[in-house]
Each structure stands twice: as structure tokens, then as C-alpha cells.
Amino acid sequence: MFFSVVIPTYNRLPILQKCLRALEYQDIRADSVIAGYEVVLVDDGSTDGTLEWLEAHKDEFPHVRSHSQDHQGPAAARNLGVKEAKGDTIIFIDSDLVVTENFLQAHADALVKGEEQLGSDRIFTYGWVINTCDFDNPSSEAYKITDFSAAYFATGNVAIARKWLEEAGLFDTRFQLYGWEDLELGVRLKKLGLKLIKCPEAVGYHWHPPFNLDQIPRMIDREIQRGRMGVLFYEKHPTWEVKMMIQMTWLHRILWGILSFGGRLNEKTMAPFLQWLIDRGKSQLALEVARIFLNWYNVQGVYGDYNEMER
Template sequence: MFFSVVIPTYNRKPILEKCLRSLEQQVIPPNSPIEGYEVVVVDDGSTDETVGWLRANAAALPHVRLFLQDHQGPAAARNLGVEKATGDTIIFIDSDLVVTEVFLQAHAAALVEGTKRLGSDRLFTYGRVINTCNFDDPTAEPFKVTDFSAAYFATGNVAIARHWLEQAGLFDTRFQLYGWEDLELGVRLKNLGLTLVKCPAAVGYHWHPPFALSQIPNLIDKEIQRGRMGVLFYQKHPTWDVRLMIQMTWLHRVLWGVLSLGGRLNERTLAPLLQWLIDRGKPQLALEIARVFLNWYNVQGVYAAYDEFLASKA
């Protein structure tokens, strides 16, 4: 098999450098089913020095192929990456993911074993993603309970035969705001009968800066965007499972309404507590507490977008 690692990126130059260097350090044993690999980077209209850095360091990144597009979002970027890829097997990762040296081999071994076990390539492998804010040494982070994911198809770390993506129809480029474009494609792949095969040996370390109060406006905006894209997801797949995923149920409305005291526990009222935790070296705990009001914003965003949708149909 020939791997095409597809990476969309937008203004993430510092961590992208680590991401791409980790992919250049892959160890592929002589008996590996991997015949070769490429790294297809799609720059989604970055305004930092991403493109200049990639071009200046092309000799040090021999597996990288760079393509450019205007800022259209990750769905369009991933579709362009698949279109330009030469491999028969696609691996999706995000540009803020740093992988171990056995990353590609682990996916390959799991794909081969899964195909033998199922008697078909109607599957994809899902690697482990570990969240970290350690920029200097991201791979030092241990796996935590909060790193567990029950998602069926999340593009942070998956490998899949290219023809299944093409048969499913690739990503829906109407998902231009934050969220859901990968899980929506996952619904279509599930309808094709693909099996998720866990691949914990294919580890990616997802870096993000330590939580700070200055990030809250952007996080709130993302939750509102995620709510709007969730309604698009539900329009395409009006099922109870999707309603649960996008938090468009009375249960979620009551849960986050109660936990946030009807929105009274918010970015303003909780700011002193969050800053106190950050000052004591507990930014992750502060973020988990902030998720109470972030989820409340998400649920509010979902229902606001759904009301707009219903009004447009009236």
C-alpha cells in the first residue's frame, strides 16, 4: 500500500513544523506492507509564514507536496488533498498533531490485520489522539481519561482506502464553519458498512496552547459555529443519533442549563475561579470547568440555528 497523509492547515506554522518533521522520521521495516508514502499539505489561505517556510525547507521535507487554496475551510482542503494524492490509502491528520516514528507502520499493520479478519477492506483504522499543551516535548504526554473518544470517524487520526472516500462522496464543503464535517462523512461511511478498527499503536499528540482567559471569546465563537454546523448535519441526516451528537435534545438543554444555572455561570462570573486555577498551574482543570458554559453556548447556538432553519421553511 502507498500512503498519502493529507493535512489541511491554516496559520499553524510553529506546530506544523513539528508535525511534518515527525512524519519525516517514520521507521518502516523491510517486511512492511508500506510501499511508500507522501505528505500532502493543503494550505487553506494561511496569513502567517506557513507557505514561505514550507518552500524554504522543501529539501528537508522530501515527502511533502504542497498545494494552496483560498480560505475555504478544512472540508474543501481535505477534498483537494485527496484529489491531489497519489496513494491508494489516505491518512487524515490535523496540522497540530505530532506522531511517533511507528505511526505509519502501526496503521498499515492494523489495516492488513483488519482486512484478513473481516475478509474485506470495508474498514478504516482509528489511531489514538493524546491532547497536550507541552510544545517543547509533546510526545511526553501520557494518555488521560479525557483523551478517550467515542467518535466513529474523526479526521484527527484515521487511515482508509481511498476508493471508500470517493464512493462516499468525500467531505461536504458546505461545512465551512467549525465542526462536524468529518463526523458527517462518517455517517455516510457507516451506511456503506465500514467497520471502525481501533489502532492505539498509531499515536498522535494533539498540541494546543495552555488554556488562558484570553482564549474564551474564540472558544465561545467556535461553539456557536459548531451549533450552526450541527443543524446542517441534522438537515442531512435527521436521526436521533445525530441529535444526540449535536446536543439538540431536551436532555442537553436541561443538563447544561442546570449546570450553568441558566447561563449565570459564564465567562464573566467564573473568570476569577478560572484565573485562580490557571495561576496555580491547573489550566486543564480550568478548561474542563469552562466547558460548562461553553456547552451551554453550543446548545443555545444549535437551537437558534434550528429556529432559523424552521423559519426559512415556513
Template sequence: MFFSVIIPTYNRLPILQKCLTALEHQKDCSIVENYEVILVDDGSTDGTLEWFQDRQLEFPHLRCCSQSHQGPAAARNFGVHKAEGDTIIFIDSDLVVTENFLSAHAEALTRGYQNSDRVFTYGRVINTCNFENPTAEPYKITDFSAAYFATGNVAIARHWLLEAGLFDTRFQLYGWEDLELGVRLKKLGLTLIKCPEAVGYHWHPPFSLEQLPKLIEKEIQRGRMGVLFYQKHPSLEVKMMIQMTILHQILWGILTAGGRLNERTMAGVLQWIISQGKPQLALEIARIFLNWYNVRAVYAAYRELER
């Protein structure tokens, strides 16, 4: 099995360094004949390419290519076309993996192939804000994911991606490009195999109130891309995924008191929780009104589409 690990990146140099270093320290495994790491720089302005050029000898498995800023869907497609491996692994550039990451995916795929070649593996993603030692974070209930196909930590035969048509590059804003491809893979009959032994630690800075404007903008973008998702696959399943139902309107409307509980009215409470050393709890509470922004953005984008 020859793995091509594809990593799109945009202005994430500090954590990217940890990501690439971890991939260079993989345990040998007889099933893994070879592997390459394809870094696709999506127009970074933080010196990512210059950093790599000065350290090429430190990363013998790494191949680096670049494009103008077009978003992760285009970057991943670029990486797939450049890949030499028969099996693709997608991870994000803020993910730090363990030393048995590749071998775990390889072993799970090999077991799956005994019954069918229409399988792919999805590893475990653990969220952490520990930059110095991200792999020390324990698994938490909030790390659970029910996603069918998510590019944070997934391994799949390259030919299935090509047959499905790769990522839709119209998803240029935040959200849904991987799950939309997942719908097409599901129609091809592919089955997900959970692979909790292939662990990646997804780093993000500790939550602070200063992050809220960007988080709100992400939710608005996710709403707009959700409508594109629904355009392509107009089903109840997709409507539920993008929160475009009356149930979601009622739920988040009640929980936010019709939007009255928001980043302004909740600022004092959130800051107090952060000051108690619980930024993750503050973020989970903020997700309540962030979801309200998302639901409103979905309906706004849908009304715009109808016009």
C-alpha cells in the same frame, strides 16, 4: 500499501514544523511501500508557504499545495484529489506523531483486511500543551474518543472516500464535517478498527481566559454546523450528537444555572485554578458553560431554519 497523509493547515506554522518533521522520521516497514505527505495550505497568512519553499530538500516526502481560505472540508477534498496513494491518512496540522505511526496503521489495516475490505483505522490522539516535547504527554481519561470517524488520526482506503462522496464543503464553519462523512461511510458498511499504537499528540496552548471569546465563537459555529448535519441526517442519533434534545437543554441549563455561570461570573475561579498550575482543569470546567453556548446556538440555528 501506499499512504497519502493529508494535512489541511491554516496559520499554524510553529507546530506544523514539528508535525512535518515527525512524519519525515518514520520507521521502515515492509507493508508500507511508499508514502507522501500532502500539505494543503488553506489561505494561511503566517508565511507557511514561504517557509516550505525555503526547506523543500528537508522534506522529500512532502508535496505542498494551496487554496483560498475555504475551510478544512474543501482542503481535505483537494488533498484527496491530489493524492497518489491507495490509502489516505487524515491528521491535523497541530498533531505530532511517533516514529511507528505509519507502520501501526498499516499493520492494523492489514489485519482488518483479512476479514473484510470495508474497514478503516482510527489512531489514538493525546492532547498536550507541551510545545517543546509534545510526545512526552501521558494518555489521560479525557483523551478518550468514542467518535466513529474523526479526521484527527484516521486511515482509510481512498476509493471508499470517493464512493461516499468526500466531505461536504457546505461545512465551512467549525465542526461536524468529518462525523457527517462518517455517517455516509457507516451506510456503506465500513467498520472502525481502533489502533492505539498509531499515536498522535494534539498540541494546543495552555488554557487562559484570553482564549474564551474564540472558544465561545467555536461553540456557536459548531451549533450552526450541527443543524446542517441534522438537515442531512434527521435521526435521533444525530440529534444526540449535536445536543439538540430537551435532555441537553435541561442538563446544561442546570449546570450553568440557566447561563448565570458563564465566562464573566466564573472568571475569578478559572483564573485561580490556572494560577495553581492547572490550566487543563480550568478548561474542563469552562467546557460546562461552553456547552451551554453550543446548545443555545443549535436551537437558534434550527429556529432560523424553520423560519
């Protein structure tokens, strides 16, 4: 088993440095099925000096091979990474994820065990993703209930045989905005009969800066983008399951409409309360509260784009 760790990146140089260094220090057992590994980094048109930094520090990263493309989004970047990969098994992580020393070994063990238990190689493994705001020591964060994910296939921390990605057709590059390109591929993988194997031993710490009010305009824009991409997702797979994923149901519309008082609780009216929470060191709670109006923007984006498509 040869691993190719495929990482798309776009303007994330400070945390990318930690991401790549963690992957250089992997503890692989002498009797491991892992024959070797590489890190395939795809720069998606960064303007923060990512490629220049890599070139200046290439001696630190013997496992890293870098490629670049014009800014086309993570779907196209991951496809390029798979195309250039040498491995028979692909691991997808994001460039703001810092993994533990046994990360690769944990995925390998879970893949072997899963194949033995199910009697089939139609499997993939999904590790834990723990969200943290601690840049200096991200691995100090404990697992929280808000870190739970019910996603079937998400590229934050997943290992899968390359052949299944190629048989499914890789990522749809029409997903150029934020969201859904990995879950959409997951629908096609599920149709091929692949089973999800949970692998909590393969831990990655997903870093993001502490929440503040300056982030809100970008977060709103991202939710609107996610709504638009959700409509594309539903256009490809018009099922109730997908409608539930993208929040395009009367239930979601009523739920977030009620919680946001029809949009009256928004980034302007809630700003004083959110800042009050932030000032008291409760930025994570402030973010969870902000999700009330962020989800309302998402639902509005879904229905707005869907109605436009219908017209």
C-alpha cells in the same frame, strides 16, 4: 499500499514544523506492506508565511507536496488533498498533531489485520490522539481519560482506502465553519458498511496552548459555529443519533441549563475562579470547568439556528 498523509493547515506554522518533521522520520519495516508514502499539505489561505517557509526548507521534507487554496475551511482542503494524492490509502491528521516514529507502520499493520479478521476491506483505522500543552516535548504526555473519543470517524488520526472516500462522496464543503464535517462523512461511510478498527499503536500528540482567559471569546465563537454546523448535519441526516451528537435534545438543554444555572455561570461570572485555577498550574482543570458554559453556548447555538431554519 501507498500512503498519502493529507493535512489541511491554516496559520499553524510553529506546530506544523514539528508535525512535518515527525512524518519525515518514520520507521517502516523491511517486510512492510507499505510501498511508500507522501505528505500532501493543503494550505487553506494561511497568512503566517507557511508556504514561504516550506519553500525555503523544501530540502528537509522530501515527502511533502504542498498545495494551496483561498480560505474555504478544512472540508474543502481535505477534498483537494485527496484529489491531489497519489496513494491508494489516505491518512488524515491535523496540522497540530505530532506523530510517533511507528505511526505509519501501526496503521498499515492494523489495516492488514482488520481485513484478515473481518474478511472484508470495508474497514478503516483510528489511532490514539493525546492532547498536550507541552510544545517543546509533546510526546512526553501520557494518555488521559479525557483523551478518549467515541467518535466513529474523526480526521484527527484516521487511515482509510481512497476508494471508500470517493464512493461516499468526500467531505461536504458546505461545512465551512467549525465542526462536524468529518462525522457527517462518517455517517455516509457507515451506510457503506465500513467498520472501525481501533489502532492505539498509531499515536498522535495533539498540541494546543495552555488554557487562559484570553482564549474564551474565540472558544465561545467556535461553539456557536459548531452549533450552526450541527444543524446542517441534522438537516442532512435527521436521526436521533445525530441529534445526540450535536446536543439537540431536551436532555442536553436541561443538563447544561442546570449546570450553568441558566447561563448565569458564564465567562464573566466564572472568570475569577478560572484564573485562580490557572494561577495554581491547573489550566487543564480550568478548561474542563469552562466547558460548562461553552456547552451551554453550543446548545443555545444549535436551537437558535434550528428555530431560524424552521421559520
